[in-house]
Amino acid sequence: MGKEKYIIEKAKELFGEVGYKGTTMDLLATKCDMGKGTLYLYFTSKEDVLKSIVDQLLETINNTASIIENMDISFSEQIVTFLREMLRLKNEQIMVAKLVFEAKQMGNQVVNKYVNQIDDYIIDTLTSKIDAAIAKGYIKECNVKFKAFLVYKIYMLLVLEWEEKANTKLTEGELFSLLENLFK
Numbered sequence: 555m556g557k558e559k560y561i562i563e564k565a566k567e568l569f570g571e572v573g574y575k576g577t578t579m580d581l582l583a584t585k586c587d588m589g590k591g592t593l594y595l596y597f598t599s600k601e602d603v604l605k606s607i608v609d610q611l612l613e614t615i616n617n618t619a620s621i622i623e624n625m626d627i628s629f630s631e632q633i634v635t636f637l638r639e640m641l642r643l644k645n646e647q648i649m650v651a652k653l654v655f656e657a658k659q660m661g662n663q664v665v666n667k668y669v670n671q672i673d674d675y676i677i678d679t680l681t682s683k684i685d686a687a688i689a690k691g692y693i694k695e696c697n698v699k700f701k702a703f704l705v706y707k708i709y710m711l712l713v714l715e716w717e718e719k720a721n722t723k724l725t726e727g728e729l730f731s732l733l734e735n736l737f738k
Contacts, residue, residue, distance in 0.1 A: 558596050561586055562610065565603045570649040573656045574604060574665045601664055608668045611650070612675050614643065619679050629692045630734040633683060634726075637709045637733070640676050677702050705736055 555563075564585045568577050579600055583590040597603045618639050622632050644650050650672070657666040680702035687693045712732065717723050724732075 558606075561593065561596055562603065562606055566607060566649040569604070569607075570652050573652050574600070575656060575660065575662055604664070604668055607649070608671060611643070611672060615640065615672075615675055615679065618643075619683075623683070629683075629687045629690075630730065633680065633705065634730045634733055636680070636683070637706065638726075638729075641710070641713055673706070677706050680706055701736070705733060708736070709733060 568585050583593040622636050653665050654669050656662050657669045681698050684698045
């Protein structure tokens, strides 16, 4: 593993452990077993490290969307599969979950900028999928950007907040049915 990738992996761990605000370049250098000067050869700032992590995540989102697009499943199933994968990415990455918490609870503007960038990228990806579905006649004309935003936010609410409030998990079939109705 190259030094830059190694630093990014250690930064993910550190951001997950102490958050963005609690992470310093000194702490990151220590975590990487290197001097701070060496760290600055690869990244100019803590935000530069975070930007690299987010760029990697956006590339993963793009690759995931491409894989799903090539699956032999219906448009609705593609949307649900994509959203499920996006939620898995967010939940599996402790660092992202910690950053989302920090952005919402602490109002950290730098972190908020990158969390919003991730959400916007997901919504833009959904927008292009909906545009393609309209062009193929799968769904009728609509305000595509609004529908993409709505689908994403409803999915997140159903999976995260509903399950927490109702203390019950929605099945894949229930989620699929609810989201599919948005496209009728």
